[in-house]
Amino acid sequence: MLLALLMCYAGFTALCLSTDRHHGELLHSKPSPRRRVGLRVLGWLLLSVSIWPAVSLAGWAQGLVEWCAVLMLSALLLVLLLPYRPRLALILAGVGLLASPVAAFATL
Amino acid sequence: MKEGFRQAMAWLHTWAGLIFGWLLFAIFLTGTLAYFKDEISHWMQPEVQAHALDDARSLTVAQTYLERVAPTAARWFITLPDSRDAGLSVMWQDKIDPGKRGNFITKTLDPVSGEAVQARESMGGEFFYRFHYQLQMPYPWGRWLTTIAAMVMFVALITGIITHKKIFKDFFTFRPRKGQRSWLDGHNAVGVLVLPFHLMITYSSLVIFMSMVMPAPILASYGNDTRGFFNDVFPATNNAPVLGQPGKLLPLVPMYEQARAHWAGGHVGRVAVNNPSDVNASVNVFRAGSDRVVHDFGSTVSFNGSTGELLRVSAEQSLPAAIGGSFYGLHMGHFAGPVLRWLYFICGLAGTAMIGTGLVIWLGKRQLKHAKTGVMPFELRLVEVLNIASMSGLMLAIAGFFWANRLLPVSFAERSDWEVQIFFIAWGLSLLHAMLRRGRQGWVEQLSLGALLFAAIPLLNALTTSSHLGVSLVTGDWAMAGFDLTCLASGVFLGWAAWKMHRRSVPQPKAERARGLTLKPEAH
DSSP states (O other), X not given: OHHHXXXXXXXXXXXXXXXXXXXHHHHSSXXXXXXXXXXXXXXXXXXXXTHHHHHHHHHHHHHHHHXXXXXXXXXXXXXXXXXXXXXXXXXXXXXXXXXXXXXXXXXX | OHHHHHHHHHXXXXXXXXXXXXXXXHHHHHHHHHTTHHHHHHHHOTTSOOOOOOHHHHHHHHHHHHHHHOTTOSEEEEEOOOSSOOOEEEEEEOOSSTTXXXXXXXXXXXXXXXXXXXXXXXXXXHHHHHHHHHTTOOTTHHHHHHHHHHHHHHHHHHHHHHHOTTTTTTTTOOOOSSTHHHHHHHHHHHHHHTHHHHHHHHHHXXXXXXXXXXXXXXXXXXXXXXXXXXXXXXXXXXXXXXXXXXXXXXXXXXXXXXXXXXXTTOOEEEEEEESTTBTTOEEEEEEOGGGOSSOOTTOEEEEETTXXXXXXXXXXXXXXXXXXXXXXXXXXXXXXXXXXXXXXXXXXXXXXHHHHHHHHXXXXXXXXXXXXXXXXXXXXXXXXXXXHHHHHHHHHHXXXXXXXXXXXXXXXXXXXXXXXXXXXXXXXXXXXXXXXXXXXXXXXXXXXXXXXXXXXXXXXXXXXXXOOHHHHHHHXXXXXXHHHHHHHHHHHHHHHHHHHHHHHHSOOOHHHHHHHHHOOOSOO
């Protein structure tokens, strides 16, 4: 479940950065069109691929439930962190991305 | 035309949400607590000791006890201990008057010694679970009321989605410290981000009571013989009748093992024995709900109790039964391990928060118009009182329930009923208090008291039992420790809320207040 959580969180952060408003708030600049598309593709990719570790560990029934739970929770966490600790929100996503190969190696 | 439709939906969302909001808040919060039903029961009955799980030993112990104490009962039910519920619970239905349904008697046994545990009488987490769908009303009125509330909830969710103009644009938006704007942002955030849970939990609650809500298909196929429908759906309820000749019940453990072999090692939840002293005794072994996401009510293996002959293995679920079972399973979350259970709990809290913020927004928007005069019309005052009593009052009631569990003497007559009464007395008093105090003061005082009561629960537990945090953390009794720590965290949260409320009630500088008034909410 950890790997799915890390991927979902990073995915949502990428989607969040692909919007002008949040990119401006977090990185104090407007994203270039290429970067916006890149972030959006990365975000959707991470979110959809994160089904796989959840399902491969727990089977379809339980895995899908876990994936949904992790999906909702990671978005909630990100949205609550953004106004209070914006840097931490970004750092967590970065750390999550870096740690996910380790998590993948340890669990799969 | 499109705006007209959206406005109509906003109107429906506003009023449906208001009228049922108070009730739904209570249903959501108690339902959320019910996810930790067994853990709450464990805290409320600390006398029940946990042992290493051994189903064969538990089953033998239960059978010996029941043969000694209730040999002539009409039915036995044995619920085996599991990782969440340490007690071996036995229940039997006595058969004193053959014309009437007998009373049910429940005892919790120690799975090693086989003696009934002298635990304090308490409903424990079962109270929240029952209240969640019965609202402490006589059958079937409570169920009907919760079902109607669920339908209104469903309407409120759908109309809320339609009303919310910018779901994707505002997906990540939460702007705190901006008054009404922040409440609406928060309402939208917990609503949208946890929407899959909200839709699932609301829709599945309607599925659970579908035979009550929509009996037409059953009546059409079975006429007045609704019993026949339930016999078909739950074959284990259709058992051999009493013959009237005394018989000897075989040991239950081999039947237990045969049943597990049928389920490829699946777990047994409970064992029911019908007419245990009769030659026609029958034994139904039920599969544990924690095995699978898709709940199967009828997953049983049935035996003849006096010959040990295998009578019936329930068939694979049909597709409609599997769909219904999956909604039931998702709603109850029996299958959830510790991590997933906490996620369920958080989702439930998010749902509760969505309802609570909605109620606050309704009042806040209308209060703005009267901010200058300082006089509130009766209907707004009514909503304010009900808001306070239904939210902070309910917290006080829950805290009172837990305090009563520790402070009422163990030998107190009808102790378990008194715990429940204290819950309602505390709730009633909070309503009275909300009527007597002006709005903000009412909030601050109730939230502060709630903070104090919850934060002191670990201390109270330490003073009244020998299972305080120092012991439970060391021995790894996570349910006990988790309960204490969660209460502490709730206390801190309520204290923070009270502090926020108090700070806002101090008159703001004029310029800031004027700015607050010009912020026009976009939706609704």
